Amino acid sequence: MDKQTTFYHQVTAEEDGKMLHQVLKNRFRFSRRMMSRLRLNRLVTVNGETIYFTARVSQGDQILIRLPGDETDHIPPQEIDFTVVYEDEDLIVIDKPPGLVVHPTRGYPDGTLANGLMHYWAKRGEAHKVRPVTRLDKDTSGLMVVGKHAYAHAYLAEQMAEKRYQRAYLAVVHHQMERDRGTIDKAIAIDPEQKVYRSVTEEEGGYPAITHFEVVERYPRATLVRLMLETGRTHQIRIHLSSIGHPIIGDDMYGIKEEQPFISRQALHATxxxxxxxxxxxxxEWESPLPSDMQNLIAKLKTETIQP
Known part of the structure; x- marks a missing residue:
């Protein structure tokens, strides 16, 4: 079972006289399902006593919430190389290396970041479900956040839905970009014959997707570009950049086939x-510098040319 997570709150002057459920909803943004679980399992106390959720609270009252635990994932722990950038009782921020799948799949049943997290937490005497708030492709490196309990995951996922959560990427793309900055607003659809493949579409049924870009540096036959997302569609950056004629170098799905690529994966980093x-x-907020393989790529691009 997860170690039980507790939250404390002292009723403010603005909350004086409000019903307990109103304070919980406004302060913690609990879902209706979570509110029901808290009430039915008597997991909320005020000044050490259980009261009705419709009872009114007073300024200075001490509210204690004990979040319900749940079963951990049945994912075998394995020692996996990744960097922990930040961690507390609610979330963990990871700098994921390229070549690492986030969660077990049919094609990658083990050796994933989730396996590594289970091993990492076990060594610390902790047990949690692996709840990625965002996911990175296998060959995309950089920052991602994982919730350590259901409430943290739901709270952060709601931020994503409301577009309050901010993330930026760096990518090295083919050819010199003419514009210094711009926005790609193109819907993305799943290929019905190749479910893993996606493409931009103007037909109904596509998922809205918006990517903002800004040129950081230009090279003879390439560009380093910074990208900010408004939406988080699968492969969004890779698809959008390819759609405007600037596929990411090393991208074997949406990019240009190269006989002698300077990098063994798509040059995309969540920075x-x-x-x-x-x-x-x-x-x-956190930042992650470019990994060594992308730095080496840029060094070569500054002095060499690549075939279009």
Whole structure:
């Protein structure tokens, strides 16, 4: 079972006289399902006593919430190489290396980041479900956040839905971009014959997708570009850049086939992450420098040319 997570809150002057369920909803944004679980399992106390959710609270009252635990994932722990950038009782921020799948799939039943997290937490005497708030492709490196309990995951996922969660990527693309900045607003659809493949579409049924880009540096036959997402569709950056004639170097699905590529994966890195913390109620942000393989690629591009 997960170690039980507790939250404390002292009723403010603005909350004086409000019903307990109103304070819980406004302060913690609990879902209706979570509110029901808290009430039925008597997991909320006020000044040490269980009261009705319709009872009114007073300024200075001490509210204690004990979040219900749940079973951990049945994922075998394995020692996997990844970097922990930040961790607390609610979430963990990871700098994922390229070549690592986030969660077990039919094609990758083990050796994933999830296996590594189970091993990492077990060594610390912890047990959690692996709840990625965002996912990165196998060959995309960089920052991603994982919730350590259901409430943290739901809170952060809601931020994504409301577009408050900010993330930026760096990519090295083919050819010199003419514009210094711009926005790609093209819907994305799943290929009915190749479910793993996606493409931009103007037909009904496509999922809205918006990517903003800004040129960082130009090379003889390539460009380093910074990207900000408004939406988080699968393969969104890779598809959008390819659709405007600037596929990511090393992308074997949406890119240009190269006989002697300078990098063994798509040159895409999640470099910046900003979110509103579910417990601390402050903005937190992290940055990750370009990994060595992308730095080496850029060094070569500055002095060499690549075949279009």
């Amino acid at each position: 910046y992450l900003r979110l509103f913390h579910p417990r601390l109620r402050v903005w937190k």
